[in-house]
Amino acid sequence: MIDLFAGCGGMTSGFTAAGFRPVLAVEWDLHAAATYAANFGAGHVRWADITTVTDVPEADVVIGGPPCQGFSNLGSRDVDDPRNQLWKQYLRIVREVRPAAFVIENVDRFLSSSEFGLLQAEVRPGGLLSGYHLTSGLLLAADFGVPQRRKRAFVIGSREGAIPLPTPTHPSWHGVRTVLHGLPEKPAATALPKSTVEYFGQTVPGRFTSADLHLGRNPTALSLARYQVVPPGGGRFDLPDHLLPRCWREKKTGTTDVMGRMRWDEPSLTIRTEFYKPEKGQYLHPQWEPGPSGHRVDRPITHLEAARLQTFPDDFTWCGSKIEIARQIGNAVPPVLAEAIGRHVAAHLGGTKAESACRLCV
Numbered sequence: 204m205i206d207l208f209a210g211c212g213g214m215t216s217g218f219t220a221a222g223f224r225p226v227l228a229v230e231w232d233l234h235a236a237a238t239y240a241a242n243f244g245a246g247h248v249r250w251a252d253i254t255t256v257t258d259v260p261e262a263d264v265v266i267g268g269p270p271c272q273g274f275s276n277l278g279s280r281d282v283d284d285p286r287n288q289l290w291k292q293y294l295r296i297v298r299e300v301r302p303a304a305f306v307i308e309n310v311d312r313f314l315s316s317s318e319f320g321l322l323q324a325e326v327r328p329g330g331l332l333s334g335y336h337l338t339s340g341l342l343l344a345a346d347f348g349v350p351q352r353r354k355r356a357f358v359i360g361s362r363e364g365a366i367p368l369p370t371p372t373h374p375s376w377h378g379v380r381t382v383l384h385g386l387p388e389k390p391a392a393t394a395l396p397k398s399t400v401e402y403f404g405q406t407v408p409g410r411f412t413s414a415d416l417h418l419g420r421n422p423t424a425l426s427l428a429r430y431q432v433v434p435p436g437g438g439r440f441d442l443p444d445h446l447l448p449r450c451w452r453e454k455k456t457g458t459t460d461v462m463g464r465m466r467w468d469e470p471s472l473t474i475r476t477e478f479y480k481p482e483k484g485q486y487l488h489p490q491w492e493p494g495p496s497g498h499r500v501d502r503p504i505t506h507l508e509a510a511r512l513q514t515f516p517d518d519f520t521w522c523g524s525k526i527e528i529a530r531q532i533g534n535a536v537p538p539v540l541a542e543a544i545g546r547h548v549a550a551h552l553g554g555t556k557a558e559s560a561c562r563l564c565v
């Protein structure tokens with residue numbers, strides 16, 4: 204398989220677990236490419252802008268999703284519009300490789316974007332995707348065993364008959380307890396170890412183990428006072444007036460998940476790239492009991508906890524600064540979801556069995 208816009212390799216992690224072997228990964232962010240290389244080998248990684256990548260190897264499957272640059276208001280369906288460059292690049296490589304199937308992941312709004320319209324139009328005879336059948340829809344990661352309510356758009360293209368999207372494998376969802384329980388409540392460190400490693404002739408921070416990623420922060424007294432009053436399932440609306448920042452006091456509607464606290468027995472909301480900032484989402488640790496002596500863990504989730512909620516295996520290793528690693532984690536397709544999709548595609552293409560035991564269920 205080929206992974207375009209590979210990031211740290213969340214999607215590759217799932218597809219390799221489903222039996223695929225990567226022959227090319229393209230990623231232009233040095234630290235994401237280094238993390239990818241640390242886990243899957245540097246030999247097939249092109250740390251480069253996709254527009255410069257030529258001589259692409261053969262592959263059965265192409266995966267990945269160009270970052271969406273604009274949505275329904277973009278207007279133009281012109282393939283030559285510079286804003287569609289990344290799509291052109293994806294389609295260019297698919298046309299060159301002519302894989303049996305390709306899989307695109309993107310944000311949920313993607314399916315109503317003009318970029319998606321552009322993609323669909325290309326299946327016409329003579330179009331860049333001529334000969335492919337497309338299926339598309341939204342998948343909820345929790346339905347596939349990920350302890351996270353992450354909803355993303357997926358498009359599967361196939362030259363061997365339409366491949367429907369996979370159907371949910373987990374009618375009952377995993378709560379965050381499945382992956383957070385038992386980790387130290389007080390992280391021992393606030394900074395990554397001072398080690399570096401070389402990839403692509405460059406020196407980058409790394410390689411860090413998942414244990415290195417269990418990092419605490421030093422919140423201000425005001426932040427702590429805010430965390431303390433938010434119960435599981437609650438958020439900024441639980442803050443008393445004197446603890447409200449002005450912007451929230453004035454904006455009484457919208458952004459309901461900010462300063463949110465997880466519930467032990469429910470999946471988390473979407474883990475985005477700044478999960479270490481409670482003011483950006485539902486990122487507070489689920490442990491909370493009321494009262495002055497209640498047992499509470501008043502902090503946002505650590506990088507390790509975020510990686511686990513994204514279902515990265517604990518033997519995954521990481522490169523980059525704290526901020527860069529957080530971006531890699533938040534941008535990724537959860538490996539457990541990617542594995543379900545990979546098995547499903549492989550089964551349609553006549554490869555391995557679709558069924559397998561869920562890593563988190565055992």
Ligand SMILES: C[S@@+](CC[C@H](N)C(=O)[O-])C[C@H]1O[C@@H](n2cnc3c(N)ncnc32)[C@H](O)[C@@H]1O
Nearest residue numbers: 208209210211212213214231232252253535536
């Ligand atoms: C959403 S992330 C991919 C996440 C990945 N699928 C995973 O599961 O871990 C998109 C990636 O595209 C990369 N990217 C954006 N523009 C690029 C370009 N012109 N060439 C190569 N990579 C690019 C970004 O650096 C980012 O890591």
